[in-house]
Amino acid sequence: MSDLIQLFVNGLALGSVYALAAIGFVIVYSATGVVNFASGQFVMFGTFAGVSMLLDAGLPWAVGYLAVFVVMAVFGAGFFACLYLPLRKSPVATMIIGTVAIGILMQNVALLAFGSWPFRLPSPLDGLSVHMFGAVISAHALMVVAVTALLVGLLWFLLHRTPVGIGMRAVAQDMRAARLMGLEVNRLLALSWILAALLAGLAGLLLGPMWFADVNMGDPIALKAFAASIIGGFGSLPGAIAGGIFVGLTEVLGASYISSAYKDLIAFGIMILFLLVRPQGLFGERIQDRG
Amino acid sequence: MKLLQACGVTKVYGGLQALTDVDLTVMPGESVAVIGPNGAGKSTFLNVLTGLTPPTTGRVLFDGTDVTKLATHKRVRLGIGRTFQHGRLFSRMSVLENVMTAAETCRRGGDGAPRETAMRVLERMGLAAQAAEAVGSLSYGQRRMVEMCRVLAGKPRVLLLDEPAAGLNSGEVEQLVERLAALREEHSVAVVLIEHNMGMVMRFAERILVLNFGSTIAEGTPEEIQSDPAVLTAYLGEGYSHADL
Structure with a gap:
């Protein structure tokens, strides 16, 4: 029983990170229609920005984290300006290949800069643990879950209660109509990219202490976030959260109760099952035309 | 004081001349209808006025300022409002x-x-x-x-409406006309209307602009338009002298 609780919390923590990555992925997809194949590298970038700020520069926690978010926001804005804006009128495939190209570039720049040895990104709660129902749970895992829950709440508030968020949703649904409501579409699209990059950065900072910071970590995360979006319902925010947590739990519980060699097979097998039986996912909506 | 003015608006798509040298002047509180057969360029014209489509040549002036190069959202904030033919709500x-x-x-x-x-x-x-x-x-x-x-x-000062009565029943059309009339009276909002419902056009519009193949073929009061030979030809073919549009 104590094992199960421990695994459950670890799965929840890993799932929260997948959920953050998937939310960033979904925000960009629903606002701009771009399937961002570099989204895993965004998370890797967040982790390595953390390595630079906390390990290399030795900044204190608060300053280091803040610096990572500033870097991620600038990166998101840059991605919007250098990739999305020039390619926005090109065919979808061109845009997708553009994101793939940037992803490969990022991975290799990271390899040049940091080498192939993995790092261990520290957590402010390193070494602390909580005893719960006879299980020993790392404080970092609990923090990951709490931070993600808080962030999801904030994100909901942003999208449903603030004019900027309502504007972002309007842009995601119909850009022309949004322009005619006086909305500055480009500014709101840039915000979507910035928000996605910030979420990825946070995911990277939270994931770093759980995994090793490895320049090849982006691809598995992207695949998991993608699986999470499919299981939850492509384009749906609650779906991204539920899907992310589902994939995280499946991975951790599957690895320990079924087979650690097949943990990915289980997660992706379920994704394929969803594609076959319920392609709209858990929270899927009817496909709508975008204007 | 002219509120909205289009001067010599021309729009070319590849080899297609969608609009040719179209002029329109709208005064505050005025109601103008733009009519014409399908494909006459009416919606394109509204798109040029709102900035969704840049004109190939020609200018758009709002309240005395040239807004031809101004982004759509800025025009909207100045007071140009537009609705779509097929409702485009954020569903x-x-x-x-x-x-x-x-x-x-x-x-x-x-x-x-x-x-x-x-x-x-x-x-x-x-x-x-x-x-x-x-x-x-x-x-x-x-x-x-x-x-x-x-x-x-x-808070638009001019409302551009693309077939607002399409799909409405007669009671709803009645309501719409009343509300638009009230807006014009209370806030002197000007209305430019694309409409196929001729009953509504004739009752509501003070002035009518008729487009055909992207060119103005007539402009005048509803009475003048109903007996204009060029309009009758465009709508009904040759040989009619009057029609109850």
Whole structure:
């Protein structure tokens, strides 16, 4: 029983990170229609920005984290300006290949800069643990879950209660109509990219202490976030959260109760099952035309 | 003082001449209808006025300023409002949220919070009870009305309406005409209307612009237009002298 609780919390923590990555992925997809194949590298970038700020520069926690978010926001804005804006009128495939190209570039720049040895990104709660129902749970895992829950709440508030968020949703649904409501579409699209990059950065900072910071970590995360979006319902925010947590739990519980060699097979097998039986996912909506 | 002015607007798509040298002047509080057969360039013309489509040549002036190069959202904030032929509401948002989008961006000094502005517009148009509902659950007529609320929340000085009566029953058309008339009277909002419902056009418009194949073939009062030979030819073919359009 104590094992199960421990695994459950670890799965929840890993799932929260997948959920953050998937939310960033979904925000960009629903606002701009771009399937961002570099989204895993965004998370890797967040982790390595953390390595630079906390390990290399030795900044204190608060300053280091803040610096990572500033870097991620600038990166998101840059991605919007250098990739999305020039390619926005090109065919979808061109845009997708553009994101793939940037992803490969990022991975290799990271390899040049940091080498192939993995790092261990520290957590402010390193070494602390909580005893719960006879299980020993790392404080970092609990923090990951709490931070993600808080962030999801904030994100909901942003999208449903603030004019900027309502504007972002309007842009995601119909850009022309949004322009005619006086909305500055480009500014709101840039915000979507910035928000996605910030979420990825946070995911990277939270994931770093759980995994090793490895320049090849982006691809598995992207695949998991993608699986999470499919299981939850492509384009749906609650779906991204539920899907992310589902994939995280499946991975951790599957690895320990079924087979650690097949943990990915289980997660992706379920994704394929969803594609076959319920392609709209858990929270899927009817496909709508975008204007 | 001229409110909205289009001077020699021409739009070419590849080899297709969608608009050729179209002029239009709208005074504050005036109501103008743009009519013409399908494909005459009416919607393209509205797109040029709002900046969704840049003209190949020609200029658009609003309140004496050249806005030809101004981005759509800035024109909207100046006071050019537009609705679409096929309602384009934000279908995954509530009625109130739809109306709030414009209320926020077009906020001017002295306006209340966007939520209150949006509620006021909904009340005036008789939709306050549906404020929290999802747009998808409304009837077609109500949805068109939400679109109208949404554009009104931006406090337009000129309203460009693309077939506002399409799909409405006669009672709803009646309501729409009354509300538009009230807007013109109370706030001297000018209305430019594309419409195929000739009953509504003849009753509502003070002036009519007739387009055919992207060119102006006639402009005048409803009476003049009904007996204009070029209009009759375009609509009915050769050989008619008067038609009850």
